[in-house]
Amino acid sequence: MPGNKTDAIDVRNAVKRYGDFTALKRISLTIKDNEFFTLLGPSGCGKTTLLRMIAGFEDVTEGEILLYGDEIESLPPHQRPVNTVFQNYALFPHLTILDNVAFGLEMRGKSKAAARKRAGEMLELVQLSQFAARKPSQLSGGQQQRVALARALAPQPKVLLLDEPLSALDLKLRKAMQLELKHLQRETGITFIFVTHDQEEALTMSDRIAVMSAGEMQQLGTPTEIYEQPRNMFVADFIGETNLLEVSVDQVMNGRALCHLGGGHALTCNSVEGIGEGAKVHMSVRPERLFMSDVPVETESLKGRVAENIFVGTDISTLVDLAEGPQFIVRTSNSDRGNKRIFEPGSEIFVNMELGAGRLLMD
Amino acid sequence: MAAGAASGGSARADTYKDARGWLLLPSWAVLGIFVLGPVCMMLIYSFLTKEFRGGVIWEFSLAAYDQFFFDRGLFGDEPPSIEWTYITIFWRSIWQAGAATLLSLLIGFPTAYFIATRPENVRPVWVFLITIPYWVNLLIRTVSMKFLLRDQGPLNDFLIGTGLIDSPIHIVNTNFAVQLGLFYSYLPFMVLPVYAAVERYNFSLSEAAADLYASKWTTLRRIVLPAVKPGVVAGCILVFVPSMGSFLAPDLLGGAKNFMIGSLIEEQFKGNAGNWPFGAAASMILLTMVLIILMFSARQQAKADKTEG
Numbered sequence: 232m233p234g235n236k237t238d239a240i241d242v243r244n245a246v247k248r249y250g251d252f253t254a255l256k257r258i259s260l261t262i263k264d265n266e267f268f269t270l271l272g273p274s275g276c277g278k279t280t281l282l283r284m285i286a287g288f289e290d291v292t293e294g295e296i297l298l299y300g301d302e303i304e305s306l307p308p309h310q311r312p313v314n315t316v317f318q319n320y321a322l323f324p325h326l327t328i329l330d331n332v333a334f335g336l337e338m339r340g341k342s343k344a345a346a347r348k349r350a351g352e353m354l355e356l357v358q359l360s361q362f363a364a365r366k367p368s369q370l371s372g373g374q375q376q377r378v379a380l381a382r383a384l385a386p387q388p389k390v391l392l393l394d395e396p397l398s399a400l401d402l403k404l405r406k407a408m409q410l411e412l413k414h415l416q417r418e419t420g421i422t423f424i425f426v427t428h429d430q431e432e433a434l435t436m437s438d439r440i441a442v443m444s445a446g447e448m449q450q451l452g453t454p455t456e457i458y459e460q461p462r463n464m465f466v467a468d469f470i471g472e473t474n475l476l477e478v479s480v481d482q483v484m485n486g487r488a489l490c491h492l493g494g495g496h497a498l499t500c501n502s503v504e505g506i507g508e509g510a511k512v513h514m515s516v517r518p519e520r521l522f523m524s525d526v527p528v529e530t531e532s533l534k535g536r537v538a539e540n541i542f543v544g545t546d547i548s549t550l551v552d553l554a555e556g557p558q559f560i561v562r563t564s565n566s567d568r569g570n571k572r573i574f575e576p577g578s579e580i581f582v583n584m585e586l587g588a589g590r591l592l593m594d
Numbered sequence: 595m596a597a598g599a600a601s602g603g604s605a606r607a608d609t610y611k612d613a614r615g616w617l618l619l620p621s622w623a624v625l626g627i628f629v630l631g632p633v634c635m636m637l638i639y640s641f642l643t644k645e646f647r648g649g650v651i652w653e654f655s656l657a658a659y660d661q662f663f664f665d666r667g668l669f670g671d672e673p674p675s676i677e678w679t680y681i682t683i684f685w686r687s688i689w690q691a692g693a694a695t696l697l698s699l700l701i702g703f704p705t706a707y708f709i710a711t712r713p714e715n716v717r718p719v720w721v722f723l724i725t726i727p728y729w730v731n732l733l734i735r736t737v738s739m740k741f742l743l744r745d746q747g748p749l750n751d752f753l754i755g756t757g758l759i760d761s762p763i764h765i766v767n768t769n770f771a772v773q774l775g776l777f778y779s780y781l782p783f784m785v786l787p788v789y790a791a792v793e794r795y796n797f798s799l800s801e802a803a804a805d806l807y808a809s810k811w812t813t814l815r816r817i818v819l820p821a822v823k824p825g826v827v828a829g830c831i832l833v834f835v836p837s838m839g840s841f842l843a844p845d846l847l848g849g850a851k852n853f854m855i856g857s858l859i860e861e862q863f864k865g866n867a868g869n870w871p872f873g874a875a876a877s878m879i880l881l882t883m884v885l886i887i888l889m890f891s892a893r894q895q896a897k898a899d900k901t902e903g
Binding site: 286287288307308309310313314315317319321322323324325334335338339382383386 | 796798799801802803804805806807808809812816817820821
């Protein structure tokens with residue numbers, strides 16, 4: 232099947248095996264032109280393997296990879312018009328910053344002078360012009376990171392691959408770089424494929440996210456979709472914080488499900504495709520979509536006792552031991568204190584779900 | 595570390611500094627006895643007068659150096675002209691040692707690279723295998739090499755057997771045989787330092803180069819070689835210097851026509867026919883030449899590093 236010329240990357244049934252171990256189990260995904268796409272998952276989930284397969288550092292055991300419609304899986308790395316920002320930056324220690332950035336341009340046949348001129352412009356873009364004559368070892372981690380970025384962007388790749396490039400930076404610098412990366416992506420119009428294990432980073436930067444685990448894709452969607460409509464237990468648990476309840480499904484209708492807890496307490500929540508009546512599954516509800524009251528607001532309100540209040544700056548997390556279920560986290564924003572009440576530890580209270588906050592999950 | 599502690603300036607740091615001076619004594623002693631001592635002895639002997647049955651007379655003389663550089667005829671009464679015999683031997687030694695070094699680099703570098711890219715647990719096995727032949731005495735190895743290379747030896751038999759050649763190739767008693775012998779004598783001195791350097795090399799730099807459109811060959815030339823250069827330079831020095839002064843391989847494989855400086859020096863101290871001051875003078879000239887070559891290469895390298903920056 233010919234590829235679509237307008238899709239940046241098309242991965243078709245890609246499998247990667249190392250001996251008996253299968254690192255990637257038949258992954259298919261399409262990355263659109265000019266998209267900030269993130270591969271998100273815990274370490275060992277196969278996200279870096281997939282990125283390295285696109286770059287050409289790993290063979291594809293089975294399947295195809297297309298770049299703007301052309302098959303590239305059999306090309307060696309130096310013939311693929313993609314560039315990589317490496318996790319450890321991999322700057323050439325014996326070359327100056329300017330020559331590091333000029334390297335790819337020279338390799339593509341530019342004269343030394345032309346390559347250096349363009350490299351100078353790239354350094355300006357990442358605000359490192361004054362360091363052009365230095366060696367990589369004379370720069371800080373954050374500066375090296377920006378050099379690696381400039382070096383990878385200089386040859387104007389069709390797709391830029393970023394392998395956890397921010398993981399070595401401290402929190403503040405990382406936040407700043409997240410924004411800078413997003414701006415660079417918009418400015419250059421180059422498709423970015425970003426690999427990270429940091430869900431917050433993924434949610435902040437991406438147009439779309441592929442959540443991966445154990446060599447399989449768990450869910451593909453926009454940050455909002457991934458956060459608000461997780462497809463299964465893994466995604467709900469990995470992205471953000473969530474409360475889980477074991478429920479039995481009594482009835483499914485129009486995307487809503489009527490369930491009950493072990494003790495018989497009835498609940499309604501959103502269902503997902505593939506869950507039928509009689510199923511024993513988990514229901515997830517985000518802590519910020521819960522609120523507390525001293526009297527039951529409705530029949531579905533869950534009885535509990537406040538265990539602890541934890542102040543975390545912008546909001547307060549309250550741990551509630553449910554009478555019929557595990558411990559729940561209820562998050563109350565400090566700006567919302569007018570509408571929502573906080574109770575002292577030991578108080579007998581009721582936990583209430585906002586409308587449509589609860590959601591059934593596939594295992 | 596010691597210097598850092600001493601700069602603290604406290605009383606404890608001062609005693610530490612004193613102790614450090616005493617602890618260095620053994621190294622100074624070794625350097626004095628085994629390096630400085632022999633060199634001084636050679637230097638003094640080269641300016642003494644020769645005794646006819648070997649040994650020296652303690653009388654200052656420039657005769658040894660004069661004999662090395664100038665020809666004054668059979669009876670020493672003609673006006674001096676340049677003596678080319680020893681200069682030629684010298685020049686041949688440099689050339690042969692250089693060729694042997696190049697040969698060990700061409701074979702040793704890929705070998706070291708191969709070992710360094712094996713899985714970590716099998717690398718020591720490969721290093722061990724490389725060193726095994728060197729458990730055998732150098733003399734025996736060199737004689738074996740002569741046996742392998744001679745006209746009726748296994749190599750020529752094999753080549754004739756396969757029909758590649760009709761008559762044996764004369765290898766023994768040529769310059770090439772000496773180069774092969776030197777190469778084989780000192781190969782591990784090339785492989786080991788290069789291996790150590792390649793093992794430390796960060797291979798993600800090669801990936802980065804490939805990612806930036808550099809072919810394998812370009813990556814080797816522009817990224818790998820500069821990174822492992824210290825190991826390569828060390829290997830070249832460790833092969834070149836002993837090759838220059840070697841006498842076993844030239845004697846056994848080169849024959850009389852391919853005499854090297856090591857054999858010349860050896861002869862001056864052997865039996866009763868020798869000339870100790872002349873041997874000492876030749877040694878001093880060899881030492882000076884090697885130092886000049888090393889300093890020159892060090893300066894070239896510093897210059898190259900500068901222009902690269």
